[in-house]
Amino acid sequence: MNLFDVYPLFDIEPVRGEGAYVYDKDNVQYLDLYGGHAVISIGHSHPHYIEKLTEQLKKIGFYSNSVKIPIQKELAEKLGKLSGYEDYALFLCNSGAEANENALKMASFHNSRKKIVAMKGAFHGRTSLAVACTDNPSIQAEVNKVHEVVFTPLNDEEALKKIVTDEVCAVIIEGIQGVGGVKVPNTHFLKTARELCNKTGAILILDEIQSGFGRSGNFFAHQGADIKADIISMAKGMGNGFPIAGILLSPIFAAKHGLLGTTFGGNYLACASSVAVLDVMKNENLISNAKEIGNYLMQELALIKQVKEVRGMGLMIGIELYENCAPVRNELLHKHHIFTGSSSDKNTLRVLPPLCLTRKQADTFLSALNIALKNSLAAS
Numbered sequence: 001m002n003l004f005d006v007y008p009l010f011d012i013e014p015v016r017g018e019g020a021y022v023y024d025k026d027n028v029q030y031l032d033l034y035g036g037h038a039v040i041s042i043g044h045s046h047p048h049y050i051e052k053l054t055e056q057l058k059k060i061g062f063y064s065n066s067v068k069i070p071i072q073k074e075l076a077e078k079l080g081k082l083s084g085y086e087d088y089a090l091f092l093c094n095s096g097a098e099a100n101e102n103a104l105k106m107a108s109f110h111n112s113r114k115k116i117v118a119m120k121g122a123f124h125g126r127t128s129l130a131v132a133c134t135d136n137p138s139i140q141a142e143v144n145k146v147h148e149v150v151f152t153p154l155n156d157e158e159a160l161k162k163i164v165t166d167e168v169c170a171v172i173i174e175g176i177q178g179v180g181g182v183k184v185p186n187t188h189f190l191k192t193a194r195e196l197c198n199k200t201g202a203i204l205i206l207d208e209i210q211s212g213f214g215r216s217g218n219f220f221a222h223q224g225a226d227i228k229a230d231i232i233s234m235a236k237g238m239g240n241g242f243p244i245a246g247i248l249l250s251p252i253f254a255a256k257h258g259l260l261g262t263t264f265g266g267n268y269l270a271c272a273s274s275v276a277v278l279d280v281m282k283n284e285n286l287i288s289n290a291k292e293i294g295n296y297l298m299q300e301l302a303l304i305k306q307v308k309e310v311r312g313m314g315l316m317i318g319i320e321l322y323e324n325c326a327p328v329r330n331e332l333l334h335k336h337h338i339f340t341g342s343s344s345d346k347n348t349l350r351v352l353p354p355l356c357l358t359r360k361q362a363d364t365f366l367s368a369l370n371i372a373l374k375n376s377l378a379a380s
């Protein structure tokens with residue numbers, strides 16, 4: 001049987017990982033500044049992560065959400081403390097799209113409305129309503145086009161004021177737009193969105209699937225704007241590679257048995273992975289490391305003359321060039337053995353390293369990028 005061929009692949013086969021590095025089958029070392037789409041948060045194969053998952057697997061791997069699973073509570077408590085959202089409730093599921101689907105559904109259960117306001121350039125996943133809220137018609141099938149979704153430009157407060165009325169169910173905003181090219185919502189825009197939702201009864205959903213779990217230098221990127229969301233969706237860095245996702249729900253939402261559900265969500269192994277992530281983040285101060293190394297990288301990147309703009313927060317960085325970034329990205333990967341990411345903006349490189357990145361590793365990247373940029377300029 002063949003695989004359904006939907007992914008363009010690099011001719012690289014990683015077989016093991018350690019910290020910010022992966023190694024291919026010939027033991028060639030790659031510096032991983034992409035973490036497989038922002039998934040690797042605490043670093044590949046962290047010893048505490050391996051221990052927690054192994055310990056759990058030896059005890060019990062799975063039972064459904066019809067029995068007591070105390071590790072779910074442990075996860076909720078640790079997550080509440082580290083994120084500062086202690087009074088919110090946690091619903092666990094399996095992927096980012098599923099988290100957003102549940103977030104939007106909860107908003108609609110709450111206010112019985114169905115019009116969603118999403119941002120131009122947004123990516124929220126590939127399931128029905130999540131993909132309808134994604135600003136990319138090429139990945140929407142006819143069956144996805146039945147939802148009432150309107151798109152408005154990120155950071156345009158006047159447009160937002162016109163569109164968020166008392167007919168709106170929810171406003172959904174990425175903590176930092178990732179796929180769209182690392183675009184940061186500004187503080188004033190987020191505060192305006194919060195005020196408009198308060199005024200109209202719309203639910204404010206912050207999609208922190210890519211920007212959350214410490215990546216921005218805050219636990220969630222929107223916390224830099226000093227606002228609170230009604231619902232926060234999380235995934236990627238949450239399990240450092242183990243599939244786990246969730247939503248945090250403000251106390252305005254009442255739970256009822258049967259309202260939401262999933263077979264695999266909140267299973268022992270997924271929870272063990274996320275508990276390990278939170279332990280390591282706390283014990284190794286990875287959130288402040290993300291801020292410090294991220295600030296250093298952004299400051300140095302801004303000095304490179306071939307760089308048009310540097311955007312981001314912490315270790316979620318977009319490097320916009322004056323030209324298509326694909327040749328530079330390829331040179332970084334194949335000559336310098338450094339993984340970086342692309343985005344829907346063809347000129348923007350996306351840098352999403354593990355939060356344990358060191359200054360020395362950041363310097364390795366900066367030197368390689370300078371060489372790759374000079375070469376690509378010479379070739380053009």
Ligand SMILES: Cc1ncc(COP(=O)(O)O)c(C=O)c1O
Pocket residue numbers: 037095096097098100123124125126174178179207208209210211235236
């Ligand atoms: C901001 C954001 N939301 C949602 C998703 C969808 O997550 P998943 O691929 O786990 O469904 C992604 C994935 O890239 C994302 O970046």
